[in-house]
Amino acid sequence: MQPFESLGLRHDGRALWVLDQTQLPDAEVWLEGSEPAAMIALIQRLAVRGAPLIGVAAAASLATFAHRGASATEYSAACAALRAARPTAVNLMWAMDRMKGAADPVAEAEAIFAEDVRLCEGMAEHGAALIQDGEGLLTHCNTGGLATAGIGTALGVIRRAHEQGKRIHVYADETRPLLQGGRLTAWELRKLGIPSTLITDSMAALLLRDGKVQRVLVGSDRVAANGDFANKVGTYGLAVQARHHGVPFHPVAPFSTVDLACPDGAAIPIELRDAAEVRGYGPWRWAPEGMPAWNPSFDVTPVDLVTSLVLDRGVFTAAQLRAGALLAR
């Protein structure tokens, strides 16, 4: 395989490596994900995460497996197992369905990687045009280079606006329970030198009330045909708060996150994760041992709360989405 590299994924021509996102921001540890079974475990514990990246990483692992001589039966089984690693981000199924029928798995995985890089550029250009000089921006979870093969989705838009010289200030939700915002988005924003402030998820409404935020930009794990979308839990509440305060709200996604087989948000499967992730984090636990906890990893935001969806191929208003714009593309 030709070597390739993104912020959180790299192939040295022999083996596939992932930056273990559970150890950021304090340690940058690269783990091998060449074997599909290893990659599945890395995806399921969010060492590798982010809708676009898990599709790209799964494809690269499967291609490496094929390149190392896997039989057709082994390849097919690994493809199915990778496809089922997490249920919500449709990018994983999109990538595995492309790999399943690939005549040349290595070339297909390289094409999937290159396509994600290109789609990130498209989102960045279309989305940055929405951002005005001087705006306060609010984002949720992590949607940057760590979540894609390119510069990111929502955070890629923010990065491009910054690179264009727009004087923005970013407020990053820490994003309970796994703290992708506090750990990963904060790490990326500091590396990029973008003026930013970390907040707890519960503080977002105050910023919106006090006029500190002029625009909300979030990622997506699956966009239904009518424009409803799933994203990290807490997104729906943010959309309600933004609408209450009259603040524009934009999901940002590559078209590989659009699932036209999903008619609306009710059809999007939502991953339920271990209750222990709510009771504490890593070595710490603050809730009573065994305390029942509910841990949906995503929620669904209805298209009616969307100002416009930023795709790699353009910006679509809620009215356009409800009218079937995604189906026409």
Ligand SMILES: CSC[C@H]1O[C@H](OP(=O)(O)O)[C@H](O)[C@@H]1O
């Ligand atoms: C580039 S959008 C990434 C999307 O995926 C995240 O979920 P997770 O951290 O569980 O993989 C979150 O929903 C982001 O918006």
